[in-house]
Amino acid sequence: MQIIFHIDLNAFFASAEIATHPELKGKPIVICRDSRRSIITTASYEARQFGIHSAMPLFKAKELCPHIITIPPHFDLYKTLSQQFFHIVSTFSKKLEVASIDECYVDMTEYIQQNNISPSVAAKKIQSTVYEHLHLQCSIGIAPNKFLAKMASDMKKPMGITIINNKNYKEKLWPLPIHTMFGIGKKTAPKLIAMGIMTIGDLAKHENYDKIRSVFGKNTLLFYQKANGKDFSKINYSKNELKSVGNSTTFEQDSNDEDFIKSMFRELSHEVSQRAKKRLLVSNSISITLKYTREKSRTKQMIIDHYTNDYDTIYATALLLFEGIYEGEMLRLVGVSLNNVIHQDELNEQISLFAHASESNDAKTVNQTDQIIDQLTKALPDVKIVKASSLIDETPVQKKYLKNNE
Known part of the structure; x- marks a missing residue:
């Protein structure tokens, strides 16, 4: 069975600024330009404690936290750190798919077998290596396929390690609200909820298959399989x-x-x-x-x-x-x-x-x-x-x- 990691840098833009300016550590910061029209790109975990999140207007964030620290984005810094992050991950496995500037899928099967270690030990080694070299934290989801790995990496942040496999995916996945399922957008979730599909477990039920067809159309089988822990997509190197x-x-x-x-x-x-x-x-x-x-x-x-x-x-x-x-x-x-x-x-x-x-x-x-x-x-x-x-x-x-x- 293949072992797929989904590795996600935590609050990447904010963490990149903190890594460069340690004096910001522990303070509520947001990444955006300080103007009335600004929308927050990333919020540090300290800022999130005030209810601040990405895509929130800056004026709203200042209402929630008057002492919020605003930092303009430095994209050259983020790109450099991103490249260094992917390089570090590639030293563990070349079978890597870049998903965005701060996340990737990696097939770790061969590395784990050759080193005769558990997946969690391998994940901790990646986390410690990334933090040692870049001072960035990352969460890692471990699973037999890309979808479950992605879902797992979102469950514990920052610096979390979560394993979802064929034995526990029902316990881990099915109770989650339907809007938390990767691939379910803001427009799709309300449609599913309106027809009684409240959780991922509801989506996984065979008796609901014909019902959800009106929402997913030709992709119905794909979402039904994912809700049941199955994903046959491969690591796509061309996306890099x-x-x-x-x-x-x-x-x-x-x-x-x-x-x-x-x-x-x-x-x-x-x-x-x-x-x-x-x-x-x-x-x-x-x-x-x-x-x-x-x-x-x-x-x-x-x-x-x-x-x-x-x-x-x-x-x-x-x-x-x-x-x-x-x-x-x-x-x-x-x-x-x-x-x-x-x-x-x-x-x-x-x-x-x-x-x-x-x-x-x-x-x-x-x-x-x-x-x-x-x-x-x-x-x-x-x-x-x-x-x-x-x-x-x-x-x-x-x-x-x-x-x-x-």
């Missing part, structure tokens, strides 16, 4: 590859000042370019996001005729997309992304019909057309100049990236 590089910013106040909005696109494009270049990533798909309210947003994508991580190209494309869809509305957030990124070493680009035959395929090389357009743009700032190829009306194959998102 970065699929997009993007950045966004929320304004202090809603704005329809186009000069200001374009200046934000300029800053975001520069940040995205720098991040992509640092990782040697390129893309031919650039998108922007405009967010009007909490509920309303719009995303627009363009496929260009070459792979790039060049700032000027990203910024020019972002502006072109913006001018194509913006109609003067008040905005609260804008974002820029490179989608479907690939490593420069993997680049095997065919020469575009609109490109010069002697152009280099190297993403670092600016072709002659780009140079001319760049020169003309600088000389004629009020004139919009683009390649003929960018005017072709084509529908990207991966339509899922065109969906509006929050």
Whole structure:
């Protein structure tokens, strides 16, 4: 039987700040910018004792705890610690799937067998190694599959170790409220509760199978099996590859000042370019996001005729997309992304019909057309100049990236 660990860094962003500034230890802190529009990204366990949690507006947190300490996010620090965390875990097992910046699934079967130790001993060794090197705490769920491991890691925090197996999953899992089941969203839980599915145990009952079909549709069997402790998904190494590089910013106040909005696109494009270049990533798909309210947003994508991580190209494309869809509305957030990124070493680009035959395929090389357009743009700032190829009306194959998102 395989032994899967789900390892979750506890209150990661807050813990990262405490690890860097030990004087914050034991104090209620939240990670977000100190402004009236801020939403809390992470709250330390000391802050959580006041009822503060992630996604809570900062003004509400200050009402619950007037002496709360607000720390702006330092994403470069979090990314560095995250990479170091995954590296440490990979020294125990290379069979690792990154689930997010602060959690992963690991197949520990071989390590445990080779070292002739119990799963709990192996988990304690990982915890102590991570804490010794990074001063970060983590919780670990141990189970025969990914779903049960994920559920287990959430049961004891911080620094908890929980084992769920085929013998005790009914005892551990079935009494839990249905909304706590991994994969059950905020919209789905009320629908299940309305039909009498109050716990995971209710979902696991065969007599409720036809009832829940109206909620889960083609995924009914999948959720039914998970509620009964079964999950046949494998460790997915491909998920470790970065699929997009993007950045966004929320304004202090809603704005329809186009000069200001374009200046934000300029800053975001520069940040995205720098991040992509640092990782040697390129893309031919650039998108922007405009967010009007909490509920309303719009995303627009363009496929260009070459792979790039060049700032000027990203910024020019972002502006072109913006001018194509913006109609003067008040905005609260804008974002820029490179989608479907690939490593420069993997680049095997065919020469575009609109490109010069002697152009280099190297993403670092600016072709002659780009140079001319760049020169003309600088000389004629009020004139919009683009390649003929960018005017072709084509529908990207991966339509899922065109969906509006929050």
